[in-house]
Amino acid sequence: MDGRKPILSVRDLVVKFDLRGRTLTAIRGASLDLLEGETLAIVGESGSGKSVFTKTFIGMLDQNGRVDSGSIEFEGADLAGYATEAEWLRVRGRKISMVFQDPMTALNPLRSIGRQIQEVVEMHRGMSGRQAELAAIELLDHVGIPDPVRRFRQFPHEFSGGMRQRVVIAIAMACKPRILICDEPTTALDVTIQAQILRLIKALQSDFGFTTIYITHDLGVVANVADRVAVMYAGQIVETGSAEDVFYDPRHPYTWALLSSLPQLGVKGKPLFSISGTPPNLFNEIKGDAFAPRNPRALRIDFELQPPMFQVSPGHQAATWLLDPRAPALEPPAAIQAMRARYPGGER
């Protein structure tokens, strides 16, 4: 991974929503580099802003939301400055595609599968009629739909959940995007199908060579697919690093807590670890480290000042005062240490 260029760079992104006269800050200065050709997983608890964050890359925030400040650099342009639909249409669905969580509702129930794919092909590849139809059938075939010619004429209700997700992926692939964002693409599917879809995305990635952002709650999936991991909390990226770094040498207390709550790390006979408290109210201004009130071993400074990103090792950063030279030494919780002991680094 070393030396790869970032294909997309986000700096200090702030996203706000207006909700009934009040303002909610959903993304509070998040920074991230997405490297060409990698698979990056974004993890974090529900409401931490994973979806909102990635939606800004294709200009699909809800009506009441806006990018308040920060930049999103992609192909030499700053996406954060895009305002009109015309500008976004150059990127959205052409260069950056998105696959959503629930394939059951992602397709228009009243139009045939074929037409919904054909529509994209016509729009982005300038084909029409029969030619576009053939291209759509080929896409269906490519994502592993058996008997694509017949399936082309069918309607979404005639497809199973896994098949529909394949169709959605085919739509996302239609114009050979450079970045594919998958927002929990397998959460709504059952486990065996999940694995198939993950394999499909991997296979397509090696065929088409795009970069993938993978949003998920499932750390098992992360371990399977991700090259790098970004941990998100309360609208900020609190730790990024290679999958090995984040799993075996996590530095942020929130990452510790997140990993400790993995069932695999639980000790038999002891209650499973769970993070106490609730995520902060995003309507309020947050002072210091957003995780501090829930962190049993928070420092005083965590309540005063927001920690900067500290470099742990090249490619591995975490935003916590624990990494400041002045901070007292603190060993991670036992579960994390146990994990570290299993580090397979020696084999590589």
Place this chain on the structure above:
Amino acid sequence: MAKYMLKRLAQSVVTLFIVVTAVFLLMRLLPVEGYLGERYDKLSPEQREAILQKMGLLDPWYVQIGSFYSKLAHGDLGTSAIYRKDVPVLQVIAPRVPYSVRFGLVAMALSLAAGLAMGVHMARYKGRFWDRTWTVYIVLINAVPSAVYLLFIQLYGTDLLKVPLLFDKYKFQSWVLPAISMSLGGIAGYAMWMRRFMVDELNKDYIKLARAKGMTSSAIMVRHVMRNAYVPMAQYLPAAILATVSGSIYIESLYSIPGMGGLLVDVIQRQDNPMVQALVLIFSSIGILGLFLGDVLMAAFDPRIKFAKSEGAR
């Protein structure tokens, strides 16, 4: 699909049968003297008895219903008792059908065209100026009794257009106000539902995907939102037919249009039982037919229907 249609048709026929029977039995609750009309005072009790006997009104109800159905099968709805004494009911009604049909169709077309356009417009500018403006119209039409505002439209509209208060079939201008009046309710209804369905569609997940595909918002509006909103709209077509039917009763009478609605008001006021019965049957049949057509339309539009419907009512 064909099976669903047949089932739905059978249902409509059964409904029609029940309605016809119910109306007939209800009309039997009226005092039989009503059938004698103005003659009542001039006749001796024996004469009255004889006439009623001859009309079959003194038979037990099941005999009456039997003969009613056998006559109905031959297209005989009885004869008028008062309005145009002894003239067959159908003969009284026939010349009035074209007026009602013409007004009904024009009003339907008007309300469809204007209502859908208004609904689309509202959804497009949801929460903004035009949405609010049309909402005021819809609130007024729904809240203020139609009997009231239609009256004012007649009063001031005829003034404005410089046409006589009452309908004159030879004057084109005098077709305008009644037709518009009949469509006002339909326009409000269609606009309201169309807006609601479009907003519903706009909030669905597949719109997100369509946007993520890189479709322009106008393409999404036309190809996805509007098309999908038409499907539930089809359900409201019959409601609009019913509204037009109801509207026509009042409006035809207001403007003295020689149609069936105006006739119904006339014969109710003059208590001509056979005429009331016949017209009530006709209007109910139109209602039943309208609902049937609405379901057929919806089935034609929605590919899911053959699956969903066979599992029972939603």
Place this chain on the structure above:
Amino acid sequence: MADGKAVAAGPPAAVVAKGDAAAGADPALFTFAEFDRDAGERIGWSNYSYWRSTLHMFLRNRVALFLLVLLGTILAFTFLQPLLPNQRSPTLINIDPATGRQFRNLVPSAEYWFGTNSIGQDLWSRIWSGTRTSLLIGIIVGVVEMVLGIAFGAIWGYVRKADRVFTEVYNVLNNIPTTIVLMLLAYIMRPSFQTMVIAMCAAGWHGVARFVRNQIVIIRDREYNLASRCLGTPTHRIIMKNLLPYLVSVIMLQTALSIPGTIGWEVFLTYIGIGLPVSIPSLGNLVNEGRLIMMAPELRYQLIFPTIVVSIITISFYVLGNAFSDASDPRNHV
């Protein structure tokens, strides 16, 4: 694994800039803070009360608030008016003591605020009396429809075996235009207050039943109620906390909306001549009396006064019903 280039790919600029900000920070800050378990909860989202939010949303709607006050005043006045001094009976025919003739068609004046009608009755007191009658019909019909509708709708929704029968019956009733049902029933029975109430209830109850049934089915099968039941929540608690708030709002809306409808039908039936007898002043009778003489522009006040009152009442009920249902929809709450 480490090499200089990779560092450049990260966000080091941010690191340095922010690190500086803390450079002068008090070293004492780099010690552990005591942990307060509840602090983690307090930072969360404020607790939410359904009814308070509903009220809050409703009070924000200025138009609805205004109409509520207006309607409240009118309703109060309607019932207070006969108790005020110097009010005439709405059915009294006023006679000029000098000439012995009726005070016909007097335009509004200090004596007769809304004028008199074609047989010398005081329009002012007739309008309030008529409003009383019409509202009474509206409220009785609204309540009866609601009781019938909820009773049948609940059975329809909860007893799965009854579903088919009810659905068929409903289909039959729903296939007949309401206008026709009303006209037929009002025609068959003798014109009276009871006739009006019966006819309108008969025409409207099945719609309410259908509505209640649909709500019950939707709510019954909602995941959160299933979940709640699985967690062992007692039924009465589910009903109180999950079903009732929703149903109450829906029912309020339906009742509020049925009142303008009822008034409208009353005007219509009166027009046809099968409404209330002329001896009972009602909004329908007043509008109809006004209609008969509307061709004389100087007498149009007899049409306009009752229609203004009708419109204010129906619009208020309609807007209030909708405002309340909007406010009570949790999706609109913050």
